[in-house]
Each structure stands twice: as C-alpha cells, then as structure tokens.
Amino acid sequence: MNVRIPILKLRDTLIVSIQWELDDQTAIQFQEDLLTKLHETSARGVVIDLTSIDFIDSFIAKVLGDVISMSSLMGARVVITGIQPAVAITLIELGIRLEDVMTALDLENGLDKLQLELEA
C-alpha cells in the first residue's frame, strides 16, 4: 500500500494536501517527489496542508523539517498550513519545535502569506 502524495502546481507554487496517515516509506517518497517537482517546475513556493492529519510523531516531524530545509536550499519557501489543535499540543508536549517554519491557519492564509513573502 505504497501510495504517493499528489503534488499540484498553481502558477509558481506547489500545493500538497496530506490526506492520510503517513507511514515511513510514504513520507520519504514524498520528500523526494517534492524536491524533484521543485526542480522540474522551478516553483518558488510550497504549501503543505496538514488539515487531515490527526497526529504527528517525531519521525514525520523530522521528515517535514528536513523537506523544508531542503526546499530552502533549492531557493523555495515552504508554508505549513492547517495544523490541528491536537497536533500542535502533542508536538510541543513531545518536545518537538519546528523552528523558523512559516505556518498559517489554513490553505487560503498560507497562499496569501507565501505570496507576500515571494513579492518581498
């Protein structure tokens, strides 16, 4: 059951909505797929929406943190959107800080934030 996470392109932004529980393989595959797509499309921004995700463990947090740093190396900005209250609470209690990560309440706010960032 190795499914790949779809990555959509909208103008100069890539949009990803993670809709199901991430296993290790899918998370690693996503990392590669996103960077490849960035390279192919020369997109400058990425929005990763986590609205449907009801928990994040340290492994998924590390993969997310890494993909943000990797995208940044390639010159793209990443915004994480839609983190649920339960996810925010457990991440902090677990001791995980996603520092220097741009976040927004939802996809719409995330796209606005990214646009401002890219125009600046």
Next chain:
Amino acid sequence: MSNQSSVEIQTEWDIVAARQLGRNVAKELGFGTVDQARITTAISELARNIYLYAGQGRIEIQRLTENGINGILIIAADNGPGIPDIRKVMEDGFSTSGGLGAGLPGVKRLMDDFKIETTLGEGTDIRATKWLR
C-alpha cells in the same frame, strides 16, 4: 471479549499497525481528540524505539479500570540490548539515533503514568498509562 491486544513489531509497517490499534481502542474508550493524538503519538514513539534499538518486540494495548476510572495501558516490551543509562535517556534532547525519536521524556509527558524496567542484555519493558477524565 478480550481486553487486551497486541502487535508484534518487526517492520516499519508494524509501527503503523500498533498506533492504529491504540487509536481505535482510545476512541472506543471515549478519549477526546487531543488524548487520542497523545496516545497514538506515544505508541508510535515506543514502537519506533523497539524497531530502531531492539530490532523486534511487542506493543500491547490494555483497557484498564481502577476505582471506576477507565484508562488505557501501553506496554512496549522487547528482548533487545537494554538501556545502559536510564537517567541519561530520560534527559530531554538525548538521542543515540541521530534525531529520530523525540525519546522517552516526550512519551512520559504525553501520558499520565510512565514506568520503565530494563536489564542489560535482556530487554526493556515500558508501561505508560492514560486515564480517562
């Protein structure tokens, strides 16, 4: 009806199976979404520790009732190398696996009770409980 169930941890997929089992039991017991996330995350971390450090082991989920209060007990047991210095692994930020696993202090914070027994060369047994308030 059995009030316990378990998942053998041998591959990465078993980590997913263990946390799904835990989440289902937590949901059935009536835990809210935040506690469900805490329990699921704790199981994921404990199962990953088994996978990373012991190679294989078992996650057991039990329903508890004590003084009329329901709870869920997670047992993470393995016959791995054991933990040489428990005090050290219970310090925040200590990890031997290059940043994988937020470690046991995180799991302890997510749960209400946390007990660990480990013997070098014999294995580790971790019991973590969350009570339904």
